[in-house]
Amino acid sequence: MSRAVPLFRMEGVSKRYGGVRALDGAELTVNAGQIHGILGENGAGKSTLIKIMSGVVEPDAGRMMLDGKEISFASPAAANDAGIVCVFQELSLIPHLSVADNIVISNPPKRFGMIDRRKQRAIAKEALARAGAADIHPQALVKDLPLSRRQMVEIAKALARKPRILILDEATSALTASDVSKVFSVLKRLREEGLALLYISHRMHEIAELADMCTVFRNGSNVASFATGTKSGNEIVEMMIGREYSNVFPAKTPPVLSEKPPVVECRHLAWTDQLRDISFSVRAGEVIGLGGLDGQGQRELLLALFGVLRGVSGQVLIEGQPVGIGSPRQAKRGEIGMALIPEDRKTEGLLLPMSVRDNLSFAALDRVSRGGIIDGTAEKSHIDEMIRLLAIKTAGTDIPAGALSGGNQQKIVIAKWLMNRPRIILLNDPTRGIDVGTKQEIYQLLRKLADEGAAIVFYSTDYDELIGCCDRVLVMYDGGIHRELAGEEITEHALIASALNVEEASVDRTRVAGA
Amino acid sequence: MSEISSSGRQRSNRQALWRRIDPAVATAFGCIVLLLLVGSIYSPNFLHLDYLLLQLKVASFLGVIATGAMLVILLGQIDLSSPWTITTGAMMACAAAAYGPVGVALAIPFGILCGVAIGIVNGIGVAYLRIPAMIVTLATNAVAQGLMVVYTGGFSPQDEATEAMRYIATGFLIPGVPNAVLVWAVVGAGAVFLLTRTTFGRAVYGIGNSERAAYLSGIDTRHILVIAFAIAGGLAAFGGVLLAGYSSKAAQSMGDVYLLPAIAAVVLGGTSILGGRGSYLGTVAGAILITLLQSILSVMQIPEAGRQVIYGVVIVIMLLLYGRAPASR
Secondary structure (H helix, E strand, O other), X not given: OOOOOOOEEEEEEEEEEOOEEEEEEEEEEEOOOOEEEEEEOOOOOHHHHXXXXXXXXXXXXXXXXXXXXXXXXXXXXXXXXXXXXXXXXXXXXXXXXXXXXXXXXXXXXXXXXXEOHHHHHHHHHHHHHHOOOOOOOOOOEHHHOOHHHHHHHHHHHHHOOOOOEEEEEOOOOOOOHHHHHHHHHHHHHHHHOOOEEEEEOOOHHHHHHHOOEEEEEEOOEEEEXXXXXXXXXXXXXXXXXXXXXXXXXXXXXXXXXXXXXXXEEEEEEEEOOOEEEEXXXXXXXXXXXXXXXXXOOHHHHHHHHOOOOOOOEEEEEEOOEEEOOOOHHHHHOOOOOEEEEOOOHHHHHOOOOXXXXXXXXXXXXXXXXXXXXXXXXXXXXXXXXXXXXXXXXXXXXXXXXXXXXXXXXXXXHHHHHHOOOOOEEEEEOOOOOOOHHHXXXXXXXXHHHHHOOOEEEEXXXXXXXXXXXXXXXXXXXXXXXXXXXXXXXXXXXXXXXXHOOOOHXXXXXOOOOOX | OXXXXXXXXXXXXXXXXXXXXXXXXXXXXXXXXXXXHHHHHHOHHHHOHHHHHHHHHHHHXXXXXXXXXXXXXXXXXXXXXXXXXXXXXXXXXXXXXXXXXXXXXXXXXXXXXXXXXXXXXXXXXXXXXXXXHHHHHHHHHHHHHHHHHHHHOXXXXXXXXXXXXXXXXXXXXXXXXXXXXXXXXXHHHHHHHHHHHEHHHHHHHHHHHOHHHHHHOOOOHHHHHHHHHHHHHHHHHHHXXXXXXXXXXXXXXXXXXXXXXXXXHXXXXXXXXXXXXXXXHHHHHHHHHHHHHHHHHHHOOOOHHHHHHHHHHHHHHHHHHHHOOOOOO
């Protein structure tokens, strides 16, 4: 670096969440008057990096320096005071308060111990003007503003705290194109004013337009930092992948062509603005992956199929017959036979304080009861079968499910649905936060179930899994199916390129050049 | 370790036995013994069989009402409509008695049915209209009160309890054992069966722990909520019928003194006020404990106001003790 003392520097910063290493010896240097782009796949450690910088979580190891002096933050407020302010991806505004109230929420101006409303309005007005959103009235209620305007308020709120380093985490994902260009000019002006900006985005062309420097993260550490324009889009994608495959996946069974209608087919599914015109079909024995960046509608698609969402338009056909699925209760019934392994096993999949037995039979109570009365013997034999099938390690069926390890808890979530003998299995990121051994067992189980004739739809944030497990992958972008990859086409490169909405052939042309 | 060895099974059985003895239930029973000992200092009568049976009989009314309250609390909800559901049950049963022999025969079921109706309204409000249970049940309580005041004109109703009502509340089918205690035993056995042996019971515990997980597991959560509130309403009204039989007639506000004790009995028995955890044995202990506490406070000649203060304080203390238990135990 040309400057002797960078504005901010972190060295060897590590953070573990349980057994998962989110950040491992990460380094980052941020200079004043620069926009620094951060790139990386889902789970590469970007979010953890930001959380550590802005004082939300404390690192396990490593040090951070501001102006060459070592610092640590006990809370987000401490980071704010030091001049590091973050604009979070999730909107942090309180809908029923006014724009001005929200902007000064953490530190309102006071007069005689009460909030000085006039001064508050002035501060809000100034911040909004700096954020290039002078048209928003400070007294307007946040809930009355459209989403893109709220994001502008969010930026104004950050600016009102007089930051030296401003972190923007996917700050443009909710914005309209005209707002994006407005935000960009604001950000460029802030750069001229000498602020350091950290810009995290999945949209490569935005990074290309804005950033002076880029740092690529992979598996919790930084792999490369370079000046924008020195690397091609293709090279950057390669850097983001960079992993070796390990042979943990079972062999795929070639799909059998049959005349039978697909087990499940959906036509033109749509839901609010989060799902757009989704059509696809799954045959018996197929494992279909849902790919794409986090939050492009994959979860909503699974929930829509399972009858959880209200107001879904479009058609779902089971073995060629149109059906209406209005609730999970209908979805799991014999003639449909659907199962959903939900995203969060602790709140959606399991009843943690209840026993392993109660959890295992909970979704299949109809199978182990007669006239509403549970048949203890039948229940026990079903449960024992599942414990054997999935090799669940438990000290007994009477202990609470919460006492088991994460991997075994996830096995229980899967087992409780297998007890229902589903024909269609939807999985929402089933391997998140569990150990490698259990992951392998789950991959093998999925393939086995498919070979036995189940139709499987599998959302994963881990590209390796999609490549290793799936016969076809539907890459989603902004609520629609952007691309379908099958067989040999499923490569990490293709997955990332289509997830980022970059045409694969044109990746080379989209040189990351300075704006 | 997919197969549990026989020694392991023995060990897990022993652990299961230990786990089954809920510390909260044990504490509640311990407190009962303690109260009896303290009471016997004031009056040696406290340890006489007659006195104990009388207390058990008084506890039966509370026990029946608390059974319904427990079901709702297990779901993570609350039923504040019990005071006037009790009164409605009592008044309507007595009112039916005025309509000739058919009315007399149907007095008890009619009273219960009125409570079930109130419960169904509560359940629909909570499950389908998504109004917080606290609001809905307070509102139905007020409505029930209004309807009863209109019906009676605000005076003590003149209708008398039927023979059958008096018999189940005060009679002796088995010599020495009051019928009210038998009634509670039957209601309790039903509750235990419902909670431990049926899909409904599993669903109740499941919803209490995580309504979202239960819904995603294909449980018809709204249906279960309505049924549970209906049963709670029915049991509160049945409690009212028993009370009317006990004192031969219904009275204005006769249910008011049962709201706090019913909830307290459930919570003192170790049922989590947040739902999902608790056993019926605990509620039995809680109901007896509350009844003994009341009895001792009156023997010690503490006025009604003091008693209310002590209930409140005891509930807060117990909640503090139980509320700190780790969530995943």
